[in-house]
Amino acid sequence: MTMIGERDGAVALQTTAAGRRGSDRWLILGGVGAITVSAWIYVVVQARQMPTGMMSNSMVGTMPSMNQSTTWTALEFGLMLLMWAVMMVAMMLPSALPMTLVYAAVVRTARGQHPMAPTSLFIAGYLTMWGLFALAATAVQMVLSQSSVLTSAMAVASPRLAGGLLIAAGAYELTPLKHACLAQCRAPARCIARHGQAGPSGGLWTGLALGATCLGCCWILMGLLFVGGVMNLEWIAAIALFILFEKTATVGVAAGRVAGALLVLLGVLSLTGAIGVT
Numbered sequence: 001m002t003m004i005g006e007r008d009g010a011v012a013l014q015t016t017a018a019g020r021r022g023s024d025r026w027l028i029l030g031g032v033g034a035i036t037v038s039a040w041i042y043v044v045v046q047a048r049q050m051p052t053g054m055m056s057n058s059m060v061g062t063m064p065s066m067n068q069s070t071t072w073t074a075l076e077f078g079l080m081l082l083m084w085a086v087m088m089v090a091m092m093l094p095s096a097l098p099m100t101l102v103y104a105a106v107v108r109t110a111r112g113q114h115p116m117a118p119t120s121l122f123i124a125g126y127l128t129m130w131g132l133f134a135l136a137a138t139a140v141q142m143v144l145s146q147s148s149v150l151t152s153a154m155a156v157a158s159p160r161l162a163g164g165l166l167i168a169a170g171a172y173e174l175t176p177l178k179h180a181c182l183a184q185c186r187a188p189a190r191c192i193a194r195h196g197q198a199g200p201s202g203g204l205w206t207g208l209a210l211g212a213t214c215l216g217c218c219w220i221l222m223g224l225l226f227v228g229g230v231m232n233l234e235w236i237a238a239i240a241l242f243i244l245f246e247k248t249a250t251v252g253v254a255a256g257r258v259a260g261a262l263l264v265l266l267g268v269l270s271l272t273g274a275i276g277v278t
Contacts (some may be wrong), residue, residue: 028101031120035089035093072145088127089130094244100119100123102188106192107203122206125204126208128207128208128211129214140226154229154231155227156226159273160271162270164271167264167267169221174261178256185247218243222239
C-alpha cells in the first residue's frame, strides 16, 4: 500500500509539473502574442495615416514634415522615437520567442535551487536594447530629414545612398560577425548558458545581453527601412519575416547568404543607375 501511495504521489507530482510547464508556456505565448499584435496594430494605424506616402501631422500629434528641412522639436523627436520603438517591438519580439521559452524553462528548472528573475524581466531587457536602437535610428532620421535627404515617404532620395545601404546590408550578411551573432540567436539554450545570470535582476541583464546579440545580427537590416520607406508596411513586414526566417528556419543561414549576395547586386545596380530603388 505504501509503495502504491508513493508511486501515485510521484505521478501526481509529475502531472502537476507538466501542467505548470504547459500553463507557463501558454502564458508566455499569449503575452508575447498580445504585445506583438498590439504593436503591429499601432504600426498599421500610423502607416494608414500616410495615404499618399506622406507623414500626416495628425499621426499621434504634431510630427516634423518629412519633405522639408525643418528643426525637430523635443515633442516631435519623442513621437518619432515612440514610432520607432513600437515598430522594433512588432518586428523583433516574435523572433525572440524561442529564447524567451528557453529562459522560462531555465527559470522553472532553477526554482528552489537559486533565485531567478521572472521571464517578464528578460523580455524587458531584450526590448530595452532595441529601444536604444530606436533612439539611434530616430537621431539618424532627424539628421537625414534636416539635411533634405529623405523623401516624403521617409526613404532616402539619393539612388547612390540607397545603393550604398543595400551593399552595406548585403556585405554584412556575409561577415563572420553576422554569422557569429546569428549562430547564437539560432541556438537559444547555448546562448542563455553563455550569457545568463542568476539573481533577482539576472533576467534583465540576460535579456540585455541577448538583445545585444540580436542587435548585432539584425541592426543593419533595419537600415533598409530608409531604402523602402520607414513606414512602408510591405517593406516592414518583409524585413521582419526575413529576420524570423533567418533565425528559425533550417535553411536560414543559407538564405541569409543568398540574400546578402542579392542585396549587394541590387546596390551595385542602383549605383550604376540600372535600376531605381527609391
